[in-house]
Amino acid sequence: MKIALVGYGKMGHMIEACAKAAGHDVVATVDVVAKDATNLVAAGDYAAVADAVKKSGAEGVIEFSHPTAVMGNLNALIPLGIPVVVGTTGWGDKEAEIEALCAKSNGTAMRSSNFSIGVNMFYKIVEEAAKIMAEYSDYDVAVWEAHHNQKADSPSGTALEVARRVMAGNKTKTEMVFDAFHERPKANQLHVSSTRVGFVPGTHTVFFDSPADEIEVTHRARSREGFAKGSVVALEKLSAKLKSGELKSGALYGMSDLF
Ligand SMILES: NC(=O)c1ccc[n+]([C@@H]2O[C@H](COP(=O)([O-])OP(=O)(O)OC[C@H]3O[C@@H](n4cnc5c(N)ncnc54)[C@H](O)[C@@H]3O)[C@@H](O)[C@H]2O)c1
Structure with missing residues (x-):
């Protein structure tokens, strides 16, 4: 699967290693400060985040960024129509907003505050x-x-x-x-x-x-590996269930919908 990573910090790097080990292609890494990211965008420029992901040809996104950036990222990424797995925490009070966005744009997201x-x-x-x-x-x-x-x-x-x-x-x-x-x-x-x-x-x-x-x-937790592996498996499962029709697009899902 072609995967884009939004947020290329401690988790982003670990997810890249796990995704590659599982045979996936990491086609874009998007960040606002990480110099080794394939796409460095200005902080707050969420359109540029979405643009980088779109141009990469990614079939799915994994987002582990920052509580102050996650809503901007999700608002830009969900309408792209590819599944978005979200690991960033600290936005639980805004879930209804993201549910409404998924329904309105027919986009699909899955979030968990802990993928282990x-x-x-x-x-x-x-x-x-x-x-x-x-x-x-x-x-x-x-x-x-x-x-x-x-x-x-x-x-x-x-x-x-x-x-x-x-x-x-x-x-x-x-x-x-x-x-x-x-x-x-x-x-x-x-x-x-x-x-x-x-x-x-x-x-x-x-x-x-x-x-x-x-x-x-x-x-x-002994390391971040459990979270990283779990987020890759979540994207694999979300994508497979959308393709098989077991899950419908236009919704925000959680761990219990996938496992
Ligand atoms: N759900 C889980 O299982 C789980 C596990 C570990 C960490 N987390 C959460 O994941 C998030 C990231 O954790 P981390 O340890 O990788 O943090 P980190 O600080 O090492 O990395 C975050 C990266 O996101 C980047 N970033 C900030 N705004 C951005 C934007 N608009 N677009 C793209 N990149 C942006 C930062 O520059 C940074 O490189 C935190 O919210 C953390 O609590 C969740």
Whole structure:
């Protein structure tokens, strides 16, 4: 498959290696600062991003850029009509806008705040654990995550999904509260906290805490490779399902639609 990469930073480089190892052609790498990208465009010039992708003849796009750029990129890329896989985090509140754009332009996108297969299993484990622990009122629950100090958004998109899964399992938690939280949490509040340090590729922990003991459920990524491989597999599957008619164009999909 001919693939264009929009955002050629740490993830873009890793995705290029994984895509090539899987036998794909990386026909364009588009970035605003990376000097080794095939297409260097001015920051904010989203038409130039789309133009570079179109001219490359790409059959699919993988977008891992920056929370401040992702909406501009998606608005320019989705109307091209080739499938767009989005890994950039920090835009969850604007999903409805992208759904509407897909429907209006008959374009197709797929997003996940975490493409690692292990994390997607971790989501299921967390939801089930929260459900079991919710039967014992002695156990409180909280979510913590750590990432490298270059990460722009906080809490991570993955931590927000982990928190949603905790709340799906434990209905007594109805509100998320975040980091600088200088009061006693109310019984219905789920505390989600973040640490930014060094080179951590991504660690997520759910704490279940009672007067007698503590249970920790942790997912610790070892490298970015799991995310990169997952995004390539996601584009392969999205493209195949669109071709077979199993999925229709004009929609925004998630991991559960593909795997
Ligand atoms: N979904 C997942 O599984 C997953 C995994 C890891 C990282 N991420 C997310 O992916 C994003 C990128 O992560 P990274 O570690 O590669 O960051 P990075 O800072 O190393 O790279 C981002 C690149 O995007 C470029 N960029 C910024 N605006 C652009 C634009 N308009 N067009 C093209 N390129 C642009 C930057 O110049 C930079 O080179 C972040 O939001 C991160 O949280 C998601």
